[in-house]
Amino acid sequence: MSEVKQMPVVEVGADEIPVHCPNPKMPLWSTHPRVYIDVSHGEAACAYCGTRYRLKPGTVLKGH
Template identity: 60%
Template sequence: MNDKAQMPLVELSAHDLPAYCPNPNMARWSSHPRVFIDVTHGEARCPYCGTRYKLREGEVIKGHH
């Protein structure tokens, strides 16, 4: 089985930026140091827990092309 498919995926709107992990929906017991995730170029992973983050289809980040 593909390792990537097993990692949780968090889809974000432009209003959710800046993206960071652990995100507010994660359990406190499983937290790690906060890291900011750059989703401006597609999907990105948290270096600690592997959670995948990406912008929802059609979302536009103001000021980025």
């Protein structure tokens, strides 16, 4: 049975909205077209690379 690799989780705060992937901390070799990630429901994944983005605990989004 093959092992499923877990993609990294990036926690973001309200000051980092809107969230986009690839994010600035990703290495240049792993870039793909920029996509915006809707984390307003708590967590979402990038359709290109699978990186998961999650709101930091206690983060309150205003106007979303």
